[in-house]
Amino acid sequence: xxxxxxxxxxxxxxxxxxxxxxxxxxxxxxxxxxxxxxxxxxxxxxxxxxxxxxxxxxxxxxxxxxxxxxxxxxxxxxxxxxxxxxxxxxxxxxxxxxxxxxxxxxxxxxxxxxxxxxxxxxxxxxxxxxxxxxxxxxxxxxxxxxxxxxxxxxxxxxxxxxxxxxxxxxxxxxxxxxxxxxxxxxxxxxxxxxxxxxxxxxxxxxxxxxxxxxxxxxxxxxxxxxxxxxxxxxxxxxxxxxxxxxxxxxxxxxxxxxxxxxxxxxxxxxxxxxxxxxxxxxxxxxxxxxxxxxxxxxxxxxxxxxxxxxxxxxxxxxxxxxxxxxxxxxxxxxxxxxxxxxxxxxxxxxxxxxxxxxxxxxxxxxxxxxxxxxxxxxxxxxxxxxxxxxxxxxxxxxxxxxxxxxxxxxxxxxxxxxxxxxxxxxxxxxxxxxxxxxxxxxxxxxxxxxxxxxxxxxxxxxxxxxxxxxxxxxxxxxxxxxxxxx
Amino acid sequence: xxxxxxxxxxxxxxxxxxxxxxxxxxxxxxxxxxxxxxxxxxxxxxxxxxxxxxxxxxxxxxxxxxxxxxxxxxxxxxxxxxxxxxxx
Numbered sequence: 001x002x003x004x005x006x007x008x009x010x011x012x013x014x015x016x017x018x019x020x021x022x023x024x025x026x027x028x029x030x031x032x033x034x035x036x037x038x039x040x041x042x043x044x045x046x047x048x049x050x051x052x053x054x055x056x057x058x059x060x061x062x063x064x065x066x067x068x069x070x071x072x073x074x075x076x077x078x079x080x081x082x083x084x085x086x087x088x089x090x091x092x093x094x095x096x097x098x099x100x101x102x103x104x105x106x107x108x109x110x111x112x113x114x115x116x117x118x119x120x121x122x123x124x125x126x127x128x129x130x131x132x133x134x135x136x137x138x139x140x141x142x143x144x145x146x147x148x149x150x151x152x153x154x155x156x157x158x159x160x161x162x163x164x165x166x167x168x169x170x171x172x173x174x175x176x177x178x179x180x181x182x183x184x185x186x187x188x189x190x191x192x193x194x195x196x197x198x199x200x201x202x203x204x205x206x207x208x209x210x211x212x213x214x215x216x217x218x219x220x221x222x223x224x225x226x227x228x229x230x231x232x233x234x235x236x237x238x239x240x241x242x243x244x245x246x247x248x249x250x251x252x253x254x255x256x257x258x259x260x261x262x263x264x265x266x267x268x269x270x271x272x273x274x275x276x277x278x279x280x281x282x283x284x285x286x287x288x289x290x291x292x293x294x295x296x297x298x299x300x301x302x303x304x305x306x307x308x309x310x311x312x313x314x315x316x317x318x319x320x321x322x323x324x325x326x327x328x329x330x331x332x333x334x335x336x337x338x339x340x341x342x343x344x345x346x347x348x349x350x351x352x353x354x355x356x357x358x359x360x361x362x363x364x365x366x367x368x369x370x371x372x373x374x375x376x377x378x379x380x381x382x383x384x385x386x387x388x389x390x391x392x393x394x395x396x397x398x399x400x401x402x403x404x405x406x407x408x409x410x411x412x413x414x415x416x417x418x419x420x421x422x423x424x425x426x427x428x429x430x431x432x433x434x435x436x437x438x439x440x441x442x443x444x445x446x447x448x449x450x451x452x453x454x455x456x457x458x459x460x461x462x463x464x465x466x467x468x469x470x471x472x473x474x475x476x477x478x479x480x481x482x483x484x485x486x
Numbered sequence: 487x488x489x490x491x492x493x494x495x496x497x498x499x500x501x502x503x504x505x506x507x508x509x510x511x512x513x514x515x516x517x518x519x520x521x522x523x524x525x526x527x528x529x530x531x532x533x534x535x536x537x538x539x540x541x542x543x544x545x546x547x548x549x550x551x552x553x554x555x556x557x558x559x560x561x562x563x564x565x566x567x568x569x570x571x572x573x574x
Contacts, residue, residue: 075540079519082544086508089555093504098497100568211535219527226530226537228523237520244512267565278555282548416501481491 020173046272051190067292068305074225189331196328253408405432424470
């Protein structure tokens with residue numbers, strides 16, 4: 001055991017717990033439990049909002065899997081990762097003010113609430129809740145595996161005990177604190193991520209004897225490492241740029257991101273979040289992936305990609321600094337997991353239970369059920385993660401792509417296209433999900449169709465389905481301008 | 487038929503700005519990466535030690551887009567209330 005590394009990490013965990021506890025005290029005096037627990041009472045300021053978006057989005061794949069792949073592939077993978085800069089501003093600009101206004105008008109707490117009021121259809125609600133629960137489960141499992149791997153490589157504990165430790169920490173503060181705890185800890189975690197990546201980048205560059213030296217070593221080993229095409233030359237322009245959809249603009253359709261766009265306090269916070277979000281996303285993505293590439297000449301021969309970051313930090317930094325820096329990926333994973341957990345439990349409690357099972361539940365019952373469901377979900381994911389599948393990044397991207405294909409058009413066109421109706425939304429979700437899954441298996445067998453990432457075609461197909469079905473069945477313009485009367 | 491909520495006009499304009507920025511960002515990023523990066527490696531030049539295609543595409547591209555976002559938000563985005571107006 002490496003105590004010098006562990007102590008800073010434990011201190012970090014304690015701070016996180018404290019925030020969870022503090023939020024829970026605020027929660028117990030709340031008059032509107034649902035809005036507070038699942039949305040933090042719509043009062044996030046610019047900094048917290050930006051950080052919670054970055055931290056939620058910057059997950060295990062950007063901190064462990066991504067840099068690990070960059071280690072193998074070289075600069076081409078950093079190029080691909082930089083497609084994510086667009087998420088920093090695009091999501092907030094697109095959903096932006098209209099989504100915030102409509103969400104308040106509908107009194108929506110979850111993304112599904114929004115879809116429910118816009119399309120006025122049970123099928124839309126149930127289909128959405130189903131996709132969120134199924135896809136986010138795989139995303140959560142992937143994150144937990146990453147968290148456990150990290151704890152494992154730092155402490156020398158067995159994988160199972162590491163997972164247990166990690167799971168308990170996350171569960172405690174999410175269950176008691178709700179969205180405000182999640183958003184506030186995200187802000188702390190985002191700041192840790194930002195500083196951590198900077199420190200580590202500088203350490204790696206100096207360990208490698210400066211950038212020109214490192215780049216020379218890379219060229220001597222394999223010149224492809226410094227091209228946009230990747231070590232084996234298989235990162236084609238079409239493939240890399242189709243990631244622009246998966247990790248860039250498609251992120252608008254991710255429920256965990258979209259729900260944050262209804263939590264801001266006012267348009268001033270939104271403006272600040274736009275700027276901070278862009279800067280922080282860009283710096284973190286550039287740094288992390290460059291660290292992955294630069295680590296290659298410094299520490300050749302690392303076999304498991306997910307371990308590149310922990311190993312390089314332990315190698316190049318004094319132990320206590322490494323502890324603080326490694327709190328960054330830990331933070332990224334925890335902050336993704338906590339939002340996913342809350343989102344899945346809000347789908348179950350708010351969208352299914354309160355809509356269809358027991359609309360007249362008392363506050364007490366809702367409270368108990370919210371805590372209970374959040375806890376039980378955590379335990380189930382824990383059990384799933386005990387026997388982890390091989391590729392972290394794969395599981396994670398599978399979930400992202402599926403959700404994007406399902407939700408992007410019902411949200412975006414629901415906001416901006418008055419002809420959109422429930423038939424379009426249902427057709428779009430069904431087409432998106434089924435074509436995504438079908439294409440996923442087709443691509444596994446035959447290589448990527450048209451050389452682009454799996455998500456590209458389903459996004460286009462679900463757009464076509466949305467437009468065609470909206471116009472064919474029950475064509476009627478939606479009235480955005482009339483405030484709903486209470 | 488009522489006229490469009492004034493806040494929606496602003497929201498729509500800003501959403502289009504988002505689309506425009508994303509397109510510009512893509513073209514810059516893609517253009518420099520594959521425009522400069524497709525040459526043989528021994529013809530690359532290096533800026534601060536980084537391959538030129540990468541420097542222009544990812545480093546300069548990121549800085550440029552950040553500046554654009556700041557400028558756009560400052561000069562073209564309008565603050566609006568999110569809650570419904572009380573009067574009507």
